[in-house]
Amino acid sequence: MNLIIHRGTQEIGGTLIELLSGKSRIILDAGLPLMDPGDKTKKLTLNLRGKTTKQLRDLGILPAVRGLWAGLDDGPSVDAVLLSHPHQDHYGLLRYIRSGIPIYLSADTLRILNRSNVFIKPGVQVRDAQFLNHRKPKRVGETPFTVTPYTMDHSAYGAMAFLIEADGKRLFYTGDFRGHGRKAALFEELCAEPPRRIDRLLIEGTTLGSDSHDDKTEGQLENELIKAFRQYSGLKLVSVSGQNIDRLVTLYRACKRSGRVLVIDLYTAAILEGTKRSSIPHPGPDWRDAKHLRILFTKKYEQILQKNPSYDEVLDLSEPFRITQDEIGRDPGRHVVIFRDSCLDEYTAIGDWGKAALIYSQWKGYMDEPAFQRTAAKLKTRGVDILSHLHTSGHASKAHISRLIEALAPKVLTPIHTFHADAFKELWPKVELLEDGMPHEV
Numbered sequence: 001m002n003l004i005i006h007r008g009t010q011e012i013g014g015t016l017i018e019l020l021s022g023k024s025r026i027i028l029d030a031g032l033p034l035m036d037p038g039d040k041t042k043k044l045t046l047n048l049r050g051k052t053t054k055q056l057r058d059l060g061i062l063p064a065v066r067g068l069w070a071g072l073d074d075g076p077s078v079d080a081v082l083l084s085h086p087h088q089d090h091y092g093l094l095r096y097i098r099s100g101i102p103i104y105l106s107a108d109t110l111r112i113l114n115r116s117n118v119f120i121k122p123g124v125q126v127r128d129a130q131f132l133n134h135r136k137p138k139r140v141g142e143t144p145f146t147v148t149p150y151t152m153d154h155s156a157y158g159a160m161a162f163l164i165e166a167d168g169k170r171l172f173y174t175g176d177f178r179g180h181g182r183k184a185a186l187f188e189e190l191c192a193e194p195p196r197r198i199d200r201l202l203i204e205g206t207t208l209g210s211d212s213h214d215d216k217t218e219g220q221l222e223n224e225l226i227k228a229f230r231q232y233s234g235l236k237l238v239s240v241s242g243q244n245i246d247r248l249v250t251l252y253r254a255c256k257r258s259g260r261v262l263v264i265d266l267y268t269a270a271i272l273e274g275t276k277r278s279s280i281p282h283p284g285p286d287w288r289d290a291k292h293l294r295i296l297f298t299k300k301y302e303q304i305l306q307k308n309p310s311y312d313e314v315l316d317l318s319e320p321f322r323i324t325q326d327e328i329g330r331d332p333g334r335h336v337v338i339f340r341d342s343c344l345d346e347y348t349a350i351g352d353w354g355k356a357a358l359i360y361s362q363w364k365g366y367m368d369e370p371a372f373q374r375t376a377a378k379l380k381t382r383g384v385d386i387l388s389h390l391h392t393s394g395h396a397s398k399a400h401i402s403r404l405i406e407a408l409a410p411k412v413l414t415p416i417h418t419f420h421a422d423a424f425k426e427l428w429p430k431v432e433l434l435e436d437g438m439p440h441e442v
């Protein structure tokens with residue numbers, strides 16, 4: 001088995017790995033880069049809209065993989081793409097691949113992709129989905145590759161790591177993971193019962209090199225949120241990813257325990273309902289009696305759903321949960337409202353917010369974006385405090401990375417999805433740093 005990391009040896013985001021055995025080839029993840037391919041110290045700001053796959057390949061956005069990209073006549077198609085989890089920097093290039101290439105992924109990942117399609121433009125359509133299940137080995141089509149997936153604790157729902165076997169070799173790819181989230185038990189299970197005889201480990205190191213890494217548990221965060229809710233007698237706004245299911249559960253639990261109401265928007269409602277898990281708060285008859293979950297029909301999302309008949313059911317299910325600005329305005333202190341920059345006017349319509357706070361429950365780096373800066377300035381003129389400490393990372397701490405490496409005890413470790421590959425040399429004696437695009441034996 002041979003390996004080419006097309007992108008990811010020196011950067012976070014845009015992961016794309018090719019594995020080769022005889023004439024068979026499979027791809028692990030097809031991520032949109034976060035960094036500019038021409039200058040990896042800069043963020044990617046290029047507008048990709050309207051560009052052909054040839055232009056995107058020439059720009060280095062699409063790595064040079066034969067038989068992968070639609071519209072390029074460059075040999076037979078790859079046999080499959082395996083997708084670790086539904087974050088753009090791991091799946092964002094799927095929309096450029098040839099039709100007919102099967103996509104292997106978890107059912108949970110597919111549900112999130114399908115539900116987010118109309119909200120995140122342009123979305124992806126997975127036509128030939130092959131489902132992967134926790135610890136169940138599966139042959140990849142007619143190829144020599146067998147994949148055994150491991151469900152991982154990560155901020156993306158449905159995230160998996162992959163053990164890939166072919167030609168008597170065993171490669172383990174972690175995807176993105178952590179050990180302090182609501183699925184921490186899966187991390188513990190993997191450390192306690194790891195796959196053995198790993199020839200090469202590809203492991204993510206997002207947090208290495210950052211001294212401000214936050215790895216409190218979601219449970220600890222829940223307690224901190226309750227404290228903050230009590231500290232502010234007025235409206236609580238929360239900036240959070242609508243796809244971070246762990247965090248939404250944490251917010252819901254904090255509201256329930258402190259007698260408050262979590263007010264989500266229709267995007268979040270669609271994602272939560274799309275998980276099809278009765279244990280996760282969602283608009284559905286089984287949650288109708290829940291006094292702690294309501295939905296604000298902000299215009300932007302209501303219009304998106306009305307235009308897409310496949311979301312009629314989400315609208316119908318959401319209706320009994322509908323809350324108005326007036327209702328929130330009568331008792332702002334009881335409400336914790338999911339906040340989007342683009343809907344500020346609609347929160348203004350709530351009226352007097354009282355002693356209010358915006359809880360920024362995402363990676364702090366996003367606060368530097370100009371759109372958020374403009375919003376922050378407007379919020380400050382209203383006397384709103386902005387709290388940025390009520391968050392915990394979606395990625396593993398150094399201690400958890402180290403524990404997983406020791407459990408898997410690979411013959412060779414290759415860092416991926418990191419700006420600090422060298423930092424792994426402290427954690428394992430056999431580290432081999434690879435370069436993007438260079439073939440290696442597994």
Ligand SMILES: [Zn+2]
Binds near residue numbers: 085087090154156176
């Ligand atoms: Zn991720």
